[in-house]
Amino acid sequence: MKGILPRLGRIFLKNSFKILSLLLAVSILSFVLVNASPVDPVQQYITGLGTAVSPEQREQIEDYWGADDPPAKRYVSWLSGLLRGDLGESAVYRRPVADIIGERFLNSFVLMLCAWAMSGILGFISGCAMGMYRGRRPDRFLKKICYVLSSIPSFWLGLVFLLVFAVWLGWFPVGFSAPVGVLSADVTLWQKVHHLILPAFTLSLVSFPNIALHTRQKLGDVLDSEYVLFARARGEGEWSVLFRHGLRNIVLPALTLQFASFSELFGGSVLAENVFSYPGLGSAAAEAGLNSDVPLLLGITLFSALFVCAGNMIANLLYGIIDPRIREVNK
Amino acid sequence: MNRLNRRGRTLLLLSAAALTFAGIYALGLLLPEEAAAASYLDAGLPPSFSHPFGTDTLGRDLLARTIKGLSVSITVGIFASLISAVIAVLAGAAAAGSKTADACISWLTDLVMSVPHTILVILISFALGRGMTGLLAGIAATHWCSLARLIRAEVLQLRAQQYISISRKLGKTGGWILIHHLLPHLAPQFFTGLLLLFPHAVLHEASVSFLGFGLPPEQPAIGIILSESMRSLSAGMWWSAVLPGLTLVLVILLTDKLGEQARMLLDPFHAQE
Helix, strand or coil: CCCHHHHHHHHHHHHHHHHHHHHHHHHHHHHHHHHHCCCCHHHHHHHHHCCCCCHHHHHHHHHHHCCCCCHHHHHHHHHHHHHCCCCCECCCCCCEHHHHHHHHHHHHHHHHHHHHHHHHHHHHHHHHHHHHCCCCHHHHHHHHHHHHHHHCCHHHHHHHHHHHHHHHCCCCCCCCCCCCCCCHHHCCHHHHHHHHHHHHHHHHHHHHHHHHHHHHHHHHHHHCCHHHHHHHHCCCCHHHHHHHHHHHHHHHHHHHHHHHCHHHHHHHHHHHHHHCCCCCHHHHHHHHHHCCCHHHHHHHHHHHHHHHHHHHHHHHHHHHHHCHHHHHHCC | CCCCCHHHHHHHHHHHHHHHHHHHHHHHHHCCHHHHCCCHHHCCCCCCCCCCCCECCCCCEHHHHHHHHHHHHHHHHHHHHHHHHHHHHHHHHHHHHCHHHHHHHHHHHHHHHHCCHHHHHHHHHHHCCCCHHHHHHHHHHHCCHHHHHHHHHHHHHHHCCHHHHHHHHCCCCHHHHHHHHHHHHHHHHHHHHHHHHHHHHHHHHHHHHHHCCCCCCCCCCHHHHHHHHHHHCCCCCHHHHHHHHHHHHHHHHHHHHHHHHHHHHHCCCCCCC
């Protein structure tokens, strides 16, 4: 393991350049897309004010938004604001976009973290079970579940869970991240967790089949290898083979895959948060799109790209640690 | 069903799927508008003989709406996956062509993959004004990446084959090789890719419509039916959410199975199983 830090440093640098170029491209692309929209952001902003606006005030607002400037100039001023940490002001919430994203992301982060951990652990265990019982009943059963799950729209699954567990059984609240009518300072931890369970479970089922099937495949490859054949010949039992040879070969690839799945996680959270009216970044994204809140939509797009890139970066670094081929190349 | 091999099963599935889709599509077109018209007398009825899927809060028959919605979903799914598959083949073939093109296209793929699909579709739908065009463009633009990678690998592998080098040495032009040696190998990849893309496209169409970005609310798309059903969920109208969604899941499962079978059939290691 000598020289691991320089190697990781090289991977980090190489990926950083790529991520920077991607983020810049995302910012340009989303800016172009938003500009192509038939919706007039100035009108949207004025509608959002809710009061009548005199022509002079309108002029001022247009001036502030740079409505008469060419798009390239507007982009540059937006980008320079962005680099100073100023993402503009949300047209609907009347607050800096950066604040809204920070606040909403905290909620989303808890949700995504729970779902991520749950799908990782459950998926890995099911994948191991499938790999151990390949071709037999538990394997066939779990595989069928995985295939069916990947064909079910996550938001519909959320609706069904909501119906069964919240409306019929009454075990969970119908939505929101905390009880309605309670001051946010008074919300207990248990109440927060209570509101989190159903959305997190729904979201975890989005990436569960992926990780389970991947783990099954990898474990199958390991069990077919000659060193496992030799281990069996030495008289090692199934479980000792799994713990001594299987796990150490499949844990890191599974973890890597989990980190590389941030994109589906974020995309799924948009749907899950909408079904459960969970006040996270995903529901903010949908609202921003529906209410034509351009600054917020741009901010969230960039943020989501940053989030996905961070996941990919971690996955690449993990690859650098585990994959002997990459290790050799970079020597 | 007597013991059929994979080819037989695929054929059977293909005809079953084709019949189902044709049936849904024809029904969706043939059903008169009145079948799903609002009638306040019948509002919120549970499933019964005259309304197998029940009715919604406006008294519209949900079975008729579901079928109409599915026919819209299938149309969107077919077009979006077709556009996606064509983009994928062009991108994949171009990437296999030269180093520069490869770098450009792999960067472009990374760009599309770096924004979560849902967000990108929201953006594109926002840019093009909500509705069919935005929806189609959004779904088509986000689904070509994995197939493009597959096609690229396939072309690279094909170009290394000896018969292609011989063909080149015999003085055949690039275009001739493309038509006579490459395309016949890529066609099956294209069609299975298309089949496997289709369920994803339908799934995403439903998700995006559910969020409110796809089709206009008066259109009976599955996503819109489901998002309307959310409001009546706490009133106990389970049928308005469960039954249309279940129908969608069945359609997706059917096509997914079909794509999977076709993929296995293509793979000589599994074709005879």
